[in-house]
Structures are given as structure tokens and as C-alpha cells.
Amino acid sequence: MKNNFFLRSALSVILLMHSVVSIFSGDVNDFGRLYLDTVGFSPFGLYLAWAVKLIHLFSVFLIWSDRYVKAVSVCHIFILVFGIYFVHWQNGWYVVGGGTNGIEFNILLICCFLQLIFTGKKGSGSS
Template identity: 35%
Template sequence: MIQQWYKTNPANLNRGMDMVRIGVALIILMHPLHGYTHIENIPRFGEFLTSLGYPFGTSLAWLVLLLQTACSLALLANRLVVPACLGHIVVICFGLIHVHAQYGWYVVGPGQGGMEWGFILLSSLLGVMWAYWPEKR
């Protein structure tokens, strides 16, 4: 019988979720890696955070870089997945609110620098977190 690919259920949910988990981790990991290779930008990021009213801007900037690194490495190692997703979700939400919201929805096309890509990352992280959320027994 010919398999009807458009009517089938996922053959291996774990493989698909692993691809999303690893892909998101690698995408987000690029931010702190860029920060580590361009150390001169971290105080500027700190000044931006201070201008938003956050105390200890440069320390907070370092905390964001370290949190993104730790959360991405945890996702890559498939360890502490739920807390790692939560850490990334917090950082992405602050980025959406303070940076991307002013540019509207689109990243490219009708607009530029908007929230579209952040929502894709949030959706992916929420899906991964939900898949790894402990079941009640």
C-alpha cells in the first residue's frame, strides 16, 4: 500500500524536537560568542541597559552573555532543558520589549529589525520546554 505522507503521524518526535533544541541553541549561542570576540561592545551594551533604567548595566550585560552561553550549552548537552529554555525566554522577551518592538513585526521585507524572529525563537523554546516538562505521576 502506498504511504500517504500527508496523513501520517510523526514517526519520531524525539528526532524532530532534538533538531529544534539544537538549532535554537546554536542560533542563540551566536550572540554571546560575538560578545566574547568583541569585548569592546560589552560596556556599550551595559550603557544601553543603564539608559533603560537597569542598575549595574555592564554587570548585567555580562550576566546576559553568561546566561545565554550557559543556557545554550545546556540545551546542546540535553541537560537542564526546562531551566535553559526559561533563561532564554526571559532574555528574548526583554530584547523584544526593549529593542525589537519599536521596529514593528517584520525582520525583513515590509519592515526591518522587528519582532518576527524573536517570536519564532520563543515558539521554538516554548515547544521544547513543553516537550521536556516533567509529567505528573
């Protein structure tokens, strides 16, 4: 069994659903044009949104093939930190309950990716 099997499984499902659903619904385009472009990323908002979604999608395969897991984790931590800063911070902590669209889920995901970084293969640059 792979190291961190359950963690990899959960992250893979989250990344897959977060990318595939927004790609097929067209939400990725709206996020790029209607949000990212308006907060200062114009004219690159659409490209940035697609880059994030494609990183999510391809990361699933890299995590399961046990390749570049540390690099994938660092990329996602970077994406999540920027997501906290630009999207979630003003909404507080809670995703649901005490508020909406807050940072708690991003913090949990960051900790999950940190776990993958620090429990990966020792001495291997490709993990």
C-alpha cells in the same frame, strides 16, 4: 537521537553565535553601558548584558547535555520578552524586509523554547 534534535541544533547555533561574537567584538560592553544604562538599568547595565550573554553561552551546553532544559527555556523566554519590550517593539514586526530590528525573530525563538518546555522529559525536574 535526542528529542527535538533539529530544534536543539538550531537554538544552540543561534545562542552560541549570539553570545560568542558579541563577547569577542566587545558589543556586549557597549550594549550594557550605552543602551541598558540609558534605559534605566544604570548602574547595572553592563552586568545585566554580561549575565544575558553568559546565560546564552552556558545554555548551549545544558541543552546538549539534556540538563535543566526547561529552566534554560524559561530564562530565555524571559530574556526574549524583555528584549521585545525594551529593544524591538518600537521597530515593529519585521527583522528585515518590511522593517528592521523588529520582533518576529524573538517570537520565533520564544515558540522554539516553548516547544522544548512542552516536549521535554515527563516527570523529571532536571529537563
